[in-house]
Amino acid sequence: MSTALEVTGFFMCVASWLVTGISLANDYWKISSNSGNVIISNRQYENLWHSCAESSTGVADCRDFQTMLALPGHIQACRALMIIALIFGLVSIIVSTMGLKCIKIGAAKDESKGKLAVSGGILFILAGLCTMVATSWYAARVIQEFHNPFFGGIKFELGSGLYIGWAGAVLSILGGSFLCSAFKRISKAKPKGAYYPSGKPATIYTAAPVSNPDTARAYV
Template sequence: MVLAIRINTQLGGILLSLAGWILSCVTTYVPLWKNLNLDLNELENWTMGLWQACVVQEEGGMQCKDFDSFLALSSELRISRILMCFSNGSGMLGLLISCLGLDCVNIGRESQELKNRLLLLGGVMLWTSGLTALIPVSWVAYDTVQEFWNESIPDIVPRWEFGEALFMGWFGGFFLLLGSLLFFARAFETGSSVYTASTLTTGPGAQNYHPPRRNQNLYFVTTFTI
């Protein structure tokens, strides 16, 4: 029972982390961080991401243009690029390391301490990935709010608003953090009893292990009475 709960918790952590990592990768590359709706021209909308800006027209579809120079970008976009790429890389490493630490994986099964260390290391990488995904998304959202309510800008000037990628980034970051917390919970618990039970049923001595029969005592009592 304890082993089943432990494995299910680990699988839940893997699924949450995988979903968070996918959302984080999508957030990095889609040009949907900011939206700009023009009241004077309702037939076209502008969107912007970390790598390009796009204009969406009802008649001409979507046309995108990559940013020419990395140094020409604002500081928030430059740092957001670096942090999101780091988040994607550390998330991938965290998933690979955490998979090796799962109890349902045969690699390193002889040492429960090694499994716990792999889970702990993978959890640290996933925690770092989630944190570095939340920072740029929240930073861009904060600057967008500040510019939207800036009283020095005339009301007639269009303002940028939240894009769909910001919400994907928030969900992805929280999923990564939650998955890493599940790994931390299983890595720090004492797994001696779990490992002993799994060794008896799956280890080299499993063929020599025979659990006691349920009605063995009842059989002896019946024989003695007769």
């Protein structure tokens, strides 16, 4: 059961890494709102890298953000968190592959493989938390601007890229938790006993007590 749980968690983590990458590349992190009395002839949407405007004919014109230093702080932080999540995920996939019980690499012991699996699971959990913080922070800013009556710019709504990112974060956290079940293999490891050169514990002989004092003097 433990092996099946670890393998399930591993595939969930690989899927979460792919989903997180799709979320980062997705153009629709926020989409212009059509609510209100003003009819908007084109749709605008943005992600962490560029903003786009789509006309009624379906032709999109995208413009990359020219400078990073002029961007709002939350966009810079979300970029960094998403990239860190992908790096953590890639490292976790490599480490977890070497730690799976069903994969034999060299003469690695079961205890050491369990430690690798747990390390990979922890990294996947950290990757999921980074993705969750980035997407939730971005969504909070979109919602705040939407409900702000004094905000004079275009009001946006949550896009599909945020929902994909949330799905990847949940998969990463759950998969990492399943991989951490390998801790049972570490805890069940037998403690090391004393070392005997012959491979068997030495036999210790003790002298039997002598009840006759005269016999004891004879041995002396």
